[in-house]
Amino acid sequence: MWLIRRFGGLFGMIAVVVFFAASLPETFLTLRNWLNIGQQISMLAVIAATMTVVMVMGDFDLSVGSMASLSGIVAATLFVQDWSIPAAVAAALAVGLAGGLFNGIIVSIVGILPFVGTLATLTVFSGLAFLISDGRTIFGRDIPAAFGDFARGGPPLAGVDDRVLVLPNLVIVAALVVLVVWVVLEQTTYGRRLYAIGGNREAARLAGVPVRPLRLTAFAFTGVGAALAGLMYASRVASANPTQGDGLMLTAIAAVFLGMTLTRDGQPRVLATLAGVVVLGVLDNGLTQMRVDSYVREVLVGTIILIAVGLSALGRDGLVRR
Amino acid sequence: MTQFDLSHIGRRFGAVQALDDVSLTLGSGEVHALMGENGAGKSTLIRILAGLDRPDNGRLLLDGTELPPANPASVRAAGLRFIHQELHAVPGLSIAENMHLDHPYPRRLGLVDWRALNTAAAQALGRLGLGRLDPARPMSDLGPGDQMLVRIAATLIGDGLRAPWLYVMDEPTAALTSEESERLFDVIGDLIRQGAGILYVSHRMPEVLQLADRVTVLRDGRRVSTRPLSETSQQTIIEEMTGRDISGLFPDRQMDQTPGPEVLCVAGLRAGRVVSADLSVRAGEIMGVAGVAGSGRGTLLQAIVGAIPAEAGTVTADAVPVGGSPAEAWRHGIAYVPRERRSQGLMLGRSISENVVLPHLGALARARLFLNHGRQRRLARELGQAVTLKAASVDQSCRELSGGNQQKVLFARALAGNPRVLLLDEPTRGIDIGARFEIYRLIRRLSAQGIAILMASSDLPEIIGLCDRIAVMRDGRLAETLDAEGLSEAALLARFYHVDKTEQVA
Numbered sequence: 001m002w003l004i005r006r007f008g009g010l011f012g013m014i015a016v017v018v019f020f021a022a023s024l025p026e027t028f029l030t031l032r033n034w035l036n037i038g039q040q041i042s043m044l045a046v047i048a049a050t051m052t053v054v055m056v057m058g059d060f061d062l063s064v065g066s067m068a069s070l071s072g073i074v075a076a077t078l079f080v081q082d083w084s085i086p087a088a089v090a091a092a093l094a095v096g097l098a099g100g101l102f103n104g105i106i107v108s109i110v111g112i113l114p115f116v117g118t119l120a121t122l123t124v125f126s127g128l129a130f131l132i133s134d135g136r137t138i139f140g141r142d143i144p145a146a147f148g149d150f151a152r153g154g155p156p157l158a159g160v161d162d163r164v165l166v167l168p169n170l171v172i173v174a175a176l177v178v179l180v181v182w183v184v185l186e187q188t189t190y191g192r193r194l195y196a197i198g199g200n201r202e203a204a205r206l207a208g209v210p211v212r213p214l215r216l217t218a219f220a221f222t223g224v225g226a227a228l229a230g231l232m233y234a235s236r237v238a239s240a241n242p243t244q245g246d247g248l249m250l251t252a253i254a255a256v257f258l259g260m261t262l263t264r265d266g267q268p269r270v271l272a273t274l275a276g277v278v279v280l281g282v283l284d285n286g287l288t289q290m291r292v293d294s295y296v297r298e299v300l301v302g303t304i305i306l307i308a309v310g311l312s313a314l315g316r317d318g319l320v321r322r
Numbered sequence: 323m324t325q326f327d328l329s330h331i332g333r334r335f336g337a338v339q340a341l342d343d344v345s346l347t348l349g350s351g352e353v354h355a356l357m358g359e360n361g362a363g364k365s366t367l368i369r370i371l372a373g374l375d376r377p378d379n380g381r382l383l384l385d386g387t388e389l390p391p392a393n394p395a396s397v398r399a400a401g402l403r404f405i406h407q408e409l410h411a412v413p414g415l416s417i418a419e420n421m422h423l424d425h426p427y428p429r430r431l432g433l434v435d436w437r438a439l440n441t442a443a444a445q446a447l448g449r450l451g452l453g454r455l456d457p458a459r460p461m462s463d464l465g466p467g468d469q470m471l472v473r474i475a476a477t478l479i480g481d482g483l484r485a486p487w488l489y490v491m492d493e494p495t496a497a498l499t500s501e502e503s504e505r506l507f508d509v510i511g512d513l514i515r516q517g518a519g520i521l522y523v524s525h526r527m528p529e530v531l532q533l534a535d536r537v538t539v540l541r542d543g544r545r546v547s548t549r550p551l552s553e554t555s556q557q558t559i560i561e562e563m564t565g566r567d568i569s570g571l572f573p574d575r576q577m578d579q580t581p582g583p584e585v586l587c588v589a590g591l592r593a594g595r596v597v598s599a600d601l602s603v604r605a606g607e608i609m610g611v612a613g614v615a616g617s618g619r620g621t622l623l624q625a626i627v628g629a630i631p632a633e634a635g636t637v638t639a640d641a642v643p644v645g646g647s648p649a650e651a652w653r654h655g656i657a658y659v660p661r662e663r664r665s666q667g668l669m670l671g672r673s674i675s676e677n678v679v680l681p682h683l684g685a686l687a688r689a690r691l692f693l694n695h696g697r698q699r700r701l702a703r704e705l706g707q708a709v710t711l712k713a714a715s716v717d718q719s720c721r722e723l724s725g726g727n728q729q730k731v732l733f734a735r736a737l738a739g740n741p742r743v744l745l746l747d748e749p750t751r752g753i754d755i756g757a758r759f760e761i762y763r764l765i766r767r768l769s770a771q772g773i774a775i776l777m778a779s780s781d782l783p784e785i786i787g788l789c790d791r792i793a794v795m796r797d798g799r800l801a802e803t804l805d806a807e808g809l810s811e812a813a814l815l816a817r818f819y820h821v822d823k824t825e826q827v828a
Contacts, residue, residue: 203668
């Protein structure tokens, strides 16, 4: 029984992969398809990994999606004004840092609930994106070719059918971000103090953990992650519009929750988050290949998240006490 | 007279025989105390009694008629009511509504009849002499003591079942002040006079000696004895609970010990409820902080550690001023064991080692940033041994530990940084007698190592038996400091209420 409780989520994930491998024997288990999945999920991986940083404290950041849209718009707008790629990218990341710090201030210093505070900044960032772009998509010759090529390029892996498969740069970026977040959360005092805040905020404070500065900076982390994901998105589609990152927020939170079903103590952990991201990516990829209608796909994915998180909640507390 | 029997109850969890052939007879008109250390099987017995757990063997009998096991509804129908230490109150609702949480609201024309609701509540309150409480006021206006009395009164509201006659009270005074406890005892007296019976579970020996008619002691899942109070004594009960002879609860002072230099110095401190406090504690000295609830006894420690901001005054450790935050205090060698170990002390879901190293993460890390997991676990293991912590491993979650062992985790945390000063707020609250004895010995030993200890406690024997000097708080002022040697409880209590002429003028 404990086996199911402990590893049930993992079995479920393996079952999903096996199911698609059996249903799509030609295409699903090929290197090409997995590189494709990797590229598709790299933005989500970056946002979900940095979202994990605030979620270990028991907080949320709902503004990441609109921050991703805003950062893409900022970079594209600066491209229009002939900024260099490094300068525009740096500026967009700075916007992410500023937005994250602002979230941190309203949550930790002002004391607004993260749900309410970041819901408000979600609207603010989204409005700013529309304001800056005039509501238009920026694309075509306004975006430097090198910026769009970055997403398409990468170090070559192997030749298949006369075409060279590359390890997408976006996957490398996402892997680096996950690695950095893993080191920060699992290997530094900073990360363990964030976990302590999530474990019991008052006890952490009385044990000398500087709760306010830590919460503030953790939100900055998430802001920068969101901005980076927005840039990756803009590079992949070689354009920017003021809503393109919006969908990432809910999926990222879903990925963290899916990951929490894998950890022994039910805490968010970045590698578990990554597993959640992969599952969502695999589901999306497999269902698309099986030509499942995209609306049906959304219903299915939502239902699967509910079942996974629900089973895990039941496994942890049991039915008896309800 | 009504009688409820637990007959030859047995319950095993895996390898642990939690209850082994335990029989207990509960009758109306008497207070039956159930005592035992943590892990003796009290909680399991109460869960079985409440129908929340199914025994492996044995029966529940109401006046000789067997009740179906593991059926809370039938236990309720048999007239049993359970009062737990944790209050399940809804602060935003009125007292009357809280009293009706598990009763149907009176209704008229399908809508809530507010007048009848308040009348029913007022009648129930009146039966326990609680007429002073207005049922229309919000529950949040009441302290924890009154909230508990309201819960007891709520059981008197009729619901068509058999009227309640047997109350099971599990550590009811754990969160109460001594005045609130006294009011609870009055209500218990009222209930007994009205023909009810009480099963009273508590660690607090004086309460049991004051209230109980009969005392049952459990140890390691077995019933050791059931005796009328007149045929037992504190000494006997403790020996039966622990299975060992505890001739003196408080370890002796080491006489050759002379206090060292002043380590902790507090001057003109004003913070929250504390109006003014000056004190100094020497190395190797145990200073007590005593006073009635609300006197600022616990607040003083919170102010010293910087958990509440100081409005005036200074705190120095080894003559170095300490800034106003817990982080600063820990850095200057001031360790703090807070009063509420669950809400203020521990990360319950986390491992012992995570809890122990929390304030010292930086000191234990490489370059103050990168964790050294091996070193953390080694330290947690060493300190666990030093404080006689009983746990499967340092990876065990603190939620699974008994109250006494949870407290020892907090002591291990305090010691991990080799503190100069140790602040203890109610260090033995809600802890069984065996663990309490171990904590007393630990406090003595730390003091002998030259740590300056400041300890707030509402337990008079404890504070007199353990401390060298006692600071008495009155209305937020540190009014005087007494020598503990030869002080009687009565004499100390008198100082709590003493009003000085000069203070009146001020």
